[in-house]
Amino acid sequence: MAKTAAKPSKKKGMKGTSRTSLALVSMMIPGIIYLIINNYIPMAGLVVAFKQFDYAKGIWGSGWAGFGNFTYLFKTRDAFNIVRNTLLYNIVFIILGNIVAITVAIMLNFLKGQTNKKVYQTLILIPYLISMVVVSYIVYGFLSMDSGFVNKMIMAFGGTAISWYTQAKYWPVILTIVHLWSGFGYSSIVYYATVIGIDSSLYEAASIDGANVWKQIWHITLPGLRITIITLVLMAMGRMFYSDFGLFYQVPMRSGLLSSATDTIDVFVYKALTQLNDVGRSSAAGLLQSVLGFIMVLSANLIVSKVDSDSALF
């Protein structure tokens, strides 16, 4: 009953909107044209992934390669290694990254005084704005053999200097720390924006009812953040098969010996393709990453909609 009643009014509403906001809609046209030209038309180029690309014949004239361009991704022994690295790093980054970001966002909320908040917000955002090339030298400043801060400390306490850039075992930890340091500011500000949107009367009511700070966080702040958390995690999961190229390529200073711990799909593909200069294969890798990422988003969203349909993206 409710449905049939709602329908005509909705229709009427739509009609009304489209008429009055024709001007607004027309303002969308440049943006849509831009999106079509820049994001949709080039998708036709994905066909290159299935082609034996020949520069003289162009995209459409080149012969078909079937799935031939994809095989190198699976034939190498590194395939397992790079997929494992990409997924595990991303899982760790998503979990730890969100925990740190939420913690910081809540801490920001407890700060007293506008100046304090502004100063801290700016300070924690700075690492996010630093280029990975610069970050790699900051890390080098800590880990260098000759003059690195860490090795100097170790030697001051009588230890022997560690050659960080030749031993892969340290790098999962180092890269995680670097990633958290450079990324937490940005995501905590996203969370903070939600935290300050939570109705303050809820907190007042809770404190009158005798809830302490921890209880307030657990029962008010975190539930208030739920949708933001789900959205951000879903978006991060869509990029599970991608990695921060700068982090994995620049920060280890391209030391080959670390590659078992630092090669992700992006880095591996970059290295392989700068050697072979093969357009077909690089598109194949990109296409595969997109398709897998798309599947990840769909399945994660499916799970969320089963558990809590209001929070799902679509």
Next chain:
Amino acid sequence: MKIRKFLAIALAGAMTLSLAACGGSGSAGSAGSGSGNAGGGSESAAGAGESTAEVENVVVAIPTFFDVKDAQMVADAINAISAEKYGVTVTLEFIALGNWAQQTNLLLTSDEVDVLAFYQTPLTTFIKNNQALPLENYVANASDEFKAVWSDAELQGTSMNGHIYSIPNLRNFGNIRGLDIDENIAAEFGIENGQHMTMDEVSDFLYAAHEKYPDRYAIVPQAGSSMVSGWTWDGLGDGKFIGVLEDCGQDLTVKNLFDTDDFRDFCSYTRKWYQDGLTMADALSNTEDGKNLIRAGKAVCCLENYAVDTAEGCIRTIIIDPWAVSNSYAELSYGINTNSSKPDAAWKALEMFYIDKDICELLTNGIEGTHYTVNEDGTTTFTESDGYQMAAIAWVLPYSGYAHPMAANGPTYFEDLIEFNNSCAKSKGLGFAFDSTSVANQYTACCNVMDKYYTAIMSGTVDLESTIEQANAEFEAAGLADIIAAKQEQLDAFLAAQ
């Protein structure tokens, strides 16, 4: 209300139009500049009394290390000669080396460039991708002056399967491997420029120098993390050295680099140096050029590959006599884009770069008086202007053999260079280029293994035997044996055909 709506729509429309116009003016702008160049060319052609219709403009892409502000001025000067004499004008596109590979790859998808250097990416890859136009018909009909520059044997170096794909440029095709030493320290130890040294002598010198100058690194990488660029092994057209010929390319068996005596000998020295604290501890993360570290007083010496050029503040000794790897001619060469819409004009432009003395002079040194002055001994000195300094990197240009050399290189530099090329030893595989298509997957995998270990083992930062063992296990899994077999087979066929 109506007026407001109308205004809004009109504004939105205006926005769309202006956006479209932005895009339009962008492309019109670049097209305009393109035709502007062509216009400049035809103007000078008209001045020379030639009919403008026959003069075609050719775009030439040349790699550079620095900004070439006066490229247009030099191009105009070249066009003033070439339009009348050869019926072509040129637009010079200097592309920074950092963007070279990417930008030329994009240029090659269309006919935006006609003549370009095949550089950084192996020539075989350009050929495999069908990016290089076969030139043998042009070469066969070329002028006698052109044929005098490169012999048929030399053009073999840029050929594949009977087609000539590009023309070598003038630079050193072989290299001496030696030690660059701080000139003051060398004098103290009585080591002279051009002196021969064995690896044992190098080692003794390093230990002595380390004792005397404990604050300096006794030895640093040549550049970045690379101890030295190449040594006595020949990758057969493959800079990754996946399967090599030993003994300066004289031994015709293709081997795994890590199993060769040459490699193990070299690394046993560098490992010892590293363990004894002679080598820079952060060699693997180094980004500096070795010679800069020497000049800055931070290092005593570094290994180096060189030909007839000198290094400021250093003396150069010889450890390995000059020899040329099999792909030495193909490492940097000039050819024509397959997508070029005017290959005939492109060839005319390419040919004139190798035969016309005035054009070579312009392309190398720029305009006399503006960019350089000629000294009494026939060498050149840069003027205050930094608009055109390609002479400093003349080895990237097509042919500088006719030009005045820079004062720093001495008056007989180009004669010496040509003489050096003629006299240096050559790998027996000279002209051979490995085609990795049949083993592409194994090749990619092996390149990754090589990237992982090569610089680390060469610099001595890791244990030699255990690391080689580990690397060889990975090579085996990656299919190195297939590559070596394919390489040997192709090499044997190449040698049999000669």
